[in-house]
Amino acid sequence: MVGVTTTEQDLRTRAEEVLATLAGEGATLREDQWTAIHALVAEHRRALVVQRTGWGKSAVYFVATALLREQGAGPTVIVSPLLALMRNQIDAATRAGIVAVTVNSANLEDWEQTYAEIDAGEVDVLLVSPERLNNPDFRDRVLPRLTASAGMLVVDEAHCVSDWGHDFRPDYRRLRNLIAELPAGIPVLATTATANDRVVHDVTEQLGLEPADGRSADAPLRGAPLVLRGSLDRASLRLSVVPIPNPAQRLAWLASRLDELPGAGIVYTLTIQTAEDVAEFLRERGYAVRSYTGKTDPEARLDAEADLLGNRVKALVATSALGMGFDKPDLGFVVHLGAPASPVAYYQQIGRAGRALDRAEVVLLPGREDRDIWAYFASLAFPPEPLVRQTLAALSEHPVSTASLETRVDLSRTRLEMLLKVLDSDGAAKRVKGGWISTGGEWTYDGERHRRIAEARKAEQQAMLDYIATDECRLVFLRRQLDDPDPTPCGRCDVCSGTVWSPDVSAESTAAAEERLQRPGIEIAPRKMWPSGMKELDVPVSGKLKADELAEPGRAVGRLSDIGWGTRLRELLEGPDRPVPSELLDAVVRVLAGWGWAERPVGVIGIGSRTRPHQLEHLAGRIAEIGRLPLLGTLPPAGERPGAHENSAQRLAAVWHGFDTSALPDLSGVGGPVLLVDDVVDSGWTMTVAARALRKAGAPAVLPLALAQAG
Missing domain, CATH: 1.10.10.10 (Winged helix-like DNA-binding domain superfamily/Winged helix DNA-binding domain)
Known part of the structure; x- marks a missing residue:
């Protein structure tokens, strides 16, 4: 190699040997991988590597770790955002003969031994979450020793440091201080697969990677950071958009086409409830699928990931909780039931597919309700x-x-x-x-800055709508969003190839999906604990609710975020004060019929409303009439209308004195449960306080019933 010293050649040869233990015989370093490794090991520089998912960013830091350790450097500290990502990284390190350990909330019992092994020099890599960096015990006891002895710092998924990025995590911001405290000459590597120019600039700024003299990142200065950005193209991806406006037809399309999609894959949804509902429907249709969301407990997540890795399921139906770090090279497809709020976030998720395949299907099924969900998260x-x-x-x-x-x-x-x-x-x-x-x-x-970020978010949402409607190569569109200037059409997407998925679905599949989405009835879990510190808000309660104050588990027709009932419920509750339409009353009747209560209610009490009094009065009256139950009265609002509040304590304080309980009859002689009727259950405190009032008035049990549950 012309111009390369013997020492550099020896270093590269050793790097290739380490890579072979990591990736298998015959594996060779990409030129950009070698450039990054050389900068870290030979020059002790700081680097930002922006490369597509599956490019081999982890190979850079594991090979560099092995070489630095051979030179006598301390352990590499890798800041990684997810346990799933840490597990994959530890497995990869082990294959290369690198001893990697992690400190996280799931292995508390191992911490002392891990710290002892680090002190003894037996650990090559320590993986920690950004949240762990500010745990008081870890920050004050362990971090100073690590900072003094670290051989390299790696910030994985570095786009999380930027509030311009699609997955901002404020804990990453602490890394700037950590980097500033590193001894001179300690290399730092930041990596990500999804960053446009704005995020790249913000990451280098937030992490303090920029040289003190302000020179540009590509200046030939030993201390200047190295920025390596590669093409986003992956030749296996076949991008498609299938516009189907009706939620039932979209669900039916998915159930009808899932078998046609290659291998095993991921179906992404925008909300937890949609993921759970879609997974349940697909299982009813005979598919082996599992849901995977932020509410899935850690052990179930591990099992679900293992099932997908082992091709024991056709798909995981997931929220963005399944994203960074999940590595299945033969993932055959990614389907989105609902569009993410930005092309950058979309590209991050579809990048899971087709890493080691010649062909992988990427299908987007956008919905009209997507914008409402974007608006909620923007709030x-x-x-x-x-x-x-x-x-x-x-x-x-x-x-x-x-x-x-x-x-x-x-x-x-x-x-x-x-x-x-x-x-x-x-x-x-x-x-x-x-x-x-x-x-x-x-x-x-x-x-x-916050104003500009909000404007950028709106622009990203519009860009996502433009992606759905575009008549240019879809990959070119996505590249441009991530500031990849390559204008070469992919030749594979539905626009380039003219090969499109038919939106047609059979009447039978549509009817089955419609029936599932129109199936009313969800449980409302009663509140059992008062928020802390309520005496500061002049609310004299604390701890657990007393047994004689509790409501029973209640029911609602659906959630405002449901892909089935959600749209109709939102339209009703955001509209004028009018009677509840017959289709919703029919749904309420079906909910009551399927409740399965231990004892049938003996009467109905409505919660009064300032904004929709006629609607609530009509709802309570019709339920009493249909159920042939006496309408025992209404719990009217008292005082001024409370303002909108965000947190649990403030919401409870707002409704604590919000009812005129003097209007309640004596309920001690009713002889059975009372139905308590409202339109929406949001925080749950209105129902909790109202049910407590009914119990104090003598009701032996209270059964909450609502049209909708928020969220």
Whole structure:
């Protein structure tokens, strides 16, 4: 090799030998892989590698780890976002003779031994989650030793560090401080498969990868970061869009075509409930499938992944919880039942397919309800400045728990935790044992950045709609969204090839899907615990609800997010105050008929409404009439209409004094359960407080019944 020193040639030869143990005999390094390895091992540089899924990013850091360890360097620390990803990485490291361990919430009992092995120099790679970096015990006890002795730091799925990215995780922001504390000359590698120019710039900035003198990433300076970006093309992917506006027909299409899709694959949905419903329907139709969502417990996730890897199921029906790190080279297809909110997120998910295949099918079945789901997730964006300032004001030098903060700041638990993590990474707050404290540090609200991010999200949603409607090569469209300038048509997608999936489905399949989607009835689990700290909001309750205050498990026709009933329920509840239409009343009757209660209700009480009084009155009256039950009265609202609230504590406080209980009759003599009727169950506190009032009025049991459950 002209211009390559003997030392560099020897280093490359050794790198190829390590690669062979990792990937098998005959495997050779790509030129960009070698460039990255050489920069890390020989030059101790910082690098960002943006390459498609399956390109071999993990080979870069495992080969570099082996070479650095042979030179006497300390262990590599890999920050990885998912347990599934960690498991795959540990398996790959073991094949290369690299000792890899992980510290996570699932192996608490192994931590002490793991720390001892690290101290003894017996560990080559430690994998940790970004959340672990701010665990007070890990941060204060283990991290300083790791920082001082690490041989290399790897940030996997680095797009998570950027709030411009599609999967922002605020815990990643802490890595900037970690990198700043590394001894001089420690190489740092950040990797991702999905990053456009904006995200690449933000990742280098957020992680502090940029050289101190401000030189560009491609400057020939020893300390400058190396940025390697490759083509996004994968010759196996056949991209298609099948526009079917009706949810039942989309579900029927999936059930009719699943056998035609090659091998085993993934069916992605936008919500947890849809994933569970679709999996249940496909099983009813004879398919071996499993659901996989954020609610699936860790052991069931492991089993489901193993079933897909072993081709024991045709598909996993999954949310985005199955994404980063899942590695099945022969994954034959990815189908989306509903479009993700951005082409970048879409490309990240379809990148799971066809890594080691000549052909893999990628099919998108968009729905009109997708935009409502996008809007919901967009509502979880970074809070406005007044709420952030309120949160900072609620912190002091004494630890405050997240639950206690909820009584002082009206943010949902998810948004509050996200905010606290951002404030932590920015140095304004700190997580300690017992909760959160204020550091007293100055903090600036970057409203302009958040505005631009919101605008970018809207642009991405429009780009996704444009992808669905485009008449150009679909892969070229996706490349452009990720700032890959290659204009070469793929020749394989439905636009290029003219080969399209027919949207037609049989009447029998459509009828079966329609029946499944129109099957009303979901259980409403009763609240059993009061939120913490309610006395701060002048609500005198705590701990468990007393047995004589509890409601029974209730029922609703469906969820507002359902692909079946969801649209009709949303249209009714967002529309004017009008009687409940007959089809929904019929559904309520079917729910009542299939309830299977231990004792039949003996009467009906409605919850009054300020916004839809006639609708609620009509609903309670018709249920009483159809069930031939006495209408025992209405629990009318009292006081001013409460404002909209986000978290559980604030919502309970808003409804605690919200009813005129003096209007209730004495229910001690009714002799059986009472149906309590409302339109929507959201947080559950309206039903909980109302049921408590009925129980205190003498009702022996309360059966909540609603048209819809939010979420």
